[in-house]
Amino acid sequence: MTTDTAREVLLDVRKISKSFGDRVVLRDMSMQVHAGEVVAFLGANGSGKSTTLRAVNGLIEADSGDIEISGVRLTEASGARRSEARRSAATVFQKIHLVGRRTVLQNVCAGGFARLATLRSVPPLFGTELKEEAMACLDRVGLADRAHDRAGSLSGGQQQRVAIARALCQRPRILLADEPVSALDPRAADDVMALLHELAVEENLGVAAVLHQPHLARKYAHRVIGLRDGNLAFDAPIDDIDDAALAALYV
Numbered sequence: 617m618t619t620d621t622a623r624e625v626l627l628d629v630r631k632i633s634k635s636f637g638d639r640v641v642l643r644d645m646s647m648q649v650h651a652g653e654v655v656a657f658l659g660a661n662g663s664g665k666s667t668t669l670r671a672v673n674g675l676i677e678a679d680s681g682d683i684e685i686s687g688v689r690l691t692e693a694s695g696a697r698r699s700e701a702r703r704s705a706a707t708v709f710q711k712i713h714l715v716g717r718r719t720v721l722q723n724v725c726a727g728g729f730a731r732l733a734t735l736r737s738v739p740p741l742f743g744t745e746l747k748e749e750a751m752a753c754l755d756r757v758g759l760a761d762r763a764h765d766r767a768g769s770l771s772g773g774q775q776q777r778v779a780i781a782r783a784l785c786q787r788p789r790i791l792l793a794d795e796p797v798s799a800l801d802p803r804a805a806d807d808v809m810a811l812l813h814e815l816a817v818e819e820n821l822g823v824a825a826v827l828h829q830p831h832l833a834r835k836y837a838h839r840v841i842g843l844r845d846g847n848l849a850f851d852a853p854i855d856d857i858d859d860a861a862l863a864a865l866y867v
């Protein structure tokens with residue numbers, strides 16, 4: 617798969633570094649995610665993949681460097697503009713965090729709450745509109761028929777698709793997926809990666825996915841970023857990286 621680098625840059629990470637105590641875990645990490653592409657992050661345990669995504673979604677602050685999300689430089693923005701930029705990048709985690717006793721639809725609606733919470737006054741029909749939007753998001757991931765089931769009654773793969781629908785209800789431009797398929801069986805993993813690929817290509821989202829499965833990167837990513845000990849090892853179209861280079865990340 618090739619990527620069109622003329623596409624809009626949705627995420628621009630410039631030379632971010634991060635240490636925990638004396639331990640430097642990211643050094644001058646730079647990378648971009650464009651609209652319409654899936655970027656896979658590969659690397660051994662502890663190489664800094666999640667730290668990179670966490671610096672983007674605001675779970676941690678980088679010590680230095682700069683991050684631009686949807687055209688907003690976080691170091692220069694504050695208040696609502698900064699929150700809005702952050703919210704344009706929605707995160708999907710390995711641990712799915714649905715409220716199991718609530719319905720699938722209620723869980724997906726939760727993705728819209730963060731967005732609505734920033735409005736000065738809540739539109740009067742927001743409940744109905746939000747539910748309609750959540751249903752559309754569920755339909756997008758192929759689970760509209762499970763809307764009124766308890767979330768906890770779904771399989772792991774289905775729950776991850778619900779989590780993706782919840783992220784979509786946030787109306788993101790970028791999906792950050794931190795090991796989205798690590799807890800899933802091979803078939804469910806394939807389905808979830810196929811869905812992420814489809815969302816990138818058909819909805820023009822940028823997808824950055826941390827993966828531990830090089831074969832899924834080969835099948836579904838347009839570009840691959842390899843990390844080794846907090847350093848960028850490579851950043852290239854997947855077709856330019858051979859299997860030996862992928863395997864070398866893990867030795």
Ligand SMILES: Nc1ncnc2c1ncn2[C@@H]1O[C@H](COP(=O)(O)OP(=O)(O)OP(=O)(O)O)[C@@H](O)[C@H]1O
Pocket residue numbers: 636641659660661662663664665666667668
């Ligand atoms: N909050 C923290 N406090 C201290 N050290 C941390 C913290 N978060 C991450 N680290 C350390 O930073 C390094 C990079 O962690 P990170 O989670 O980014 O790696 P990773 O490539 O995502 O690994 P994995 O594949 O195991 O999830 C690891 O050595 C980890 O122990």
